[in-house]
Amino acid sequence: DGGITQSPKYLFRKEGQNVTLSCEQNLNHDAMYWYRQDPGQGLRLIYYSQIVNDFQKGDIAEGYSVSREKKESFPLTVTSAQKNPTAFYLCASQRTSGNTVLHNEQFFGPGTRLTVL
């Protein structure tokens, strides 16, 4: 089955610790995204990548880092510099044509709930 997987489903982080959230897709999509979802707020864009080895900051990139070494994978690291990391993190992918993101749906993974202890 084609889709997006995220792991782990739940993650607990201690103060000062870096943690990495996994996102894998087998949809052959070029574009991938990371969002953060907090109660009462919409999805906020953290980072996005339109092609392998290239990524751009979104609206709330501070305290986060990403890599895009493979088309299928777009891991997100939440660093100790992120002061309020407790949230629901969603990864998404989207089909593109050349360098242009098509206006097609973004497919979302099941999410990772991160809690700071």
Next chain:
Amino acid sequence: QKEVEQDPGPLSVPEGAIVSLNCTYSNSAFQYFMWYRQYSRKGPELLMYTYSSGNKEDGRFTAQVDKSSKYISLFIRDSQPSDSATYLCAMSALTGGYNKLIFGAGTRLAVHP
């Protein structure tokens, strides 16, 4: 002011009711309008997708876009308990090579038997 405004609810209706969910927006460049449904502790899934103005119907769901009023709606007819979820509106504009999706805060809907 947020680019996209959406009443977070919660909205509670009896089974069989017609539900109306709405979003307003401020950016007149938005051309693509989407509704996502998100069940509790799950990722959002696309429900409806509309380009520019007009209506689109899919089974019990109808999406409407009124660009002159900067207002979009999702109607659910004969609502079912399985429709209980959070509904997120999302929209994007043509801005070069990347078209960023802007999401509303989501409206939580509960349909009770």
